[in-house]
Structure formats: structure tokens, C-alpha cells
Amino acid sequence: MADTAFEGSRNCACAVGAGIVAWATRGLRTPTHHAFRVAAGSPVNAHDDPIGLSSRQLLSAYNHFGVDVTRHFGASFTVAREALQAGHVLSLAIDYPFINENAPELSGQLTFKSGHHVALLGWRPDDASANGANTTVVHDPLFDGRTKAWGTAPKGPQRAPFPLYRGAMGAFRVGGATYAQGTPIGDGTGIFLVIKRSPASDEVAAAATGATVDVAQLAAEKAELEIKLQEARAQVARLRQHITRADAELDEAL
Secondary structure, eight states, X not given: OOOOHHHHTTXXXXXXXXXXXXXXXXXXXXXXXXXXXXXXXXXXXXXXXXXXXXXXXXXXXXXXXXXXEEEEEEEEHHHHHHHHHTTOEEEEEEEHHHHHHHOGGGOSOTTOOSEEEXXXXXXXXXXXXXXXXXXXXXXXXXXXXXXXXXEEOOBSOEEEEHHHHHHHHHTOEESSSSTTTSEEOOTTEEEEEEEEOOOOHHHHHHHHHTOOOOHHHHHHHHHHHHHHHHHXXXXXXXXXXXXXXXXXXXXXXX
């Protein structure tokens, strides 16, 4: 089956999956989203149009690319939290209306009213920048920075409160003829896959030579610095707005 424009609208799980495979294999396998869909069985509806992937189809695709993956259906959010704390990545089904209603600043499309798929990676307990909430980093295929009538999407990975995604996970609908007709799977539970990263070959080589290079730690530190840079840029933008308003008020006073 060839790539189609319609496939793109059903490809969030494939985009997430392709990125996770590259992360889990440390770049040894870098499938396109379409190659990931093919590995999942290229599901279609009665009209031969591409449809979204089930968690079992995702599991098949991850297995096809040789990553260490475990599927959880209706599992406790505690399992998800412990996976993040251990440094693993989550391939996670969420209800996007829940994100739109509770954290519009973390929405990649405020008009999107269906189920969605994102990746979560990283864990920061009692994060002062989130009023003491535990946070993680969300990788959302909709975070491409585009501007539409509804607003502008975030660009790139975003640090987010984990309780927000716990809620979106529990609000994901199942069992309906359509997504809207389904029933939320339940607060504190969800549908997700836990993927573990393969050992770093560079670490093996370093051990053989007596070096002490921790590639995974360096990658984590790089991701953390990128998040901090985004936060700093946002703070600078806010300061510029304050300065502009202060200048305007001063001009009026004079």
C-alpha cells in the first residue's frame, strides 16, 4: 500500500513508533512511519482506507524491529510511572480532548477531538517549574510549530506534568463503534507499551578500553538542556512583552 494523505491523519502511532525504534536501537534501525505501519500489518477499513493502529498491532511492529517491548492494556498508571522512573519510554494512547480542555498550551491542535498517540520519556520528581508536580517530556507528532486559525502548536518535545497525561490516559475511549461512542478506560489506568533501550555499543567499547563514557547519560543531559533552552526562550519572550507594556505606560504617563 502506498503512502496517502489520508494515512497521515491516522499515523500518529506510526510516527511515534518510528521515532521510538530509532531511540531504542540507538539509530541502528530508523524506519519511516510508513515502514512502521507496514510492519504493523497496514490495517485498513472496509473501503481500503488506512485506520489507526491497535496496541496489539503496535506490539507486532515493535517486535518486528527487534526492540524490547511490553504491552499493557488497562494497566495501572503506577506501571507507567515506574517505567519512566527506570529510564524507559512509553508509547501511550491518550484522549486529546482532555489535553485541549486541561492544558491548551500543550495541544498540537485545539480542534482535534479524538484519540491520539504520544511518547513520554524522562522523569523529574517534585518539579518546581510545575508547582511541585512530577513531570516528564512529551513527544507529540502534532508538535510541529504550525500556526492555524485555532492558534500555534508547540514545536518539539515539551516538559509536562505527568498527572495531565495520567488523566488523558484514563480518558482514552474504548469499546465503541466510533471513538466518540466509546467509554473512557478509567482513571488511573491506560493502554500503553513500555520500550527499553538497547545497551550502547559505545559503552561496550569504552569498557574494553577502560574509558567511562555514559552515552545514555549524555543523551539525557542533552535532552534536558534542550528543554531548558526552550524554557529560557519563552521567559525572554515574556520579559520583552513586559518591557513593551512598561514603555507604553511610561509614554502615557509622560
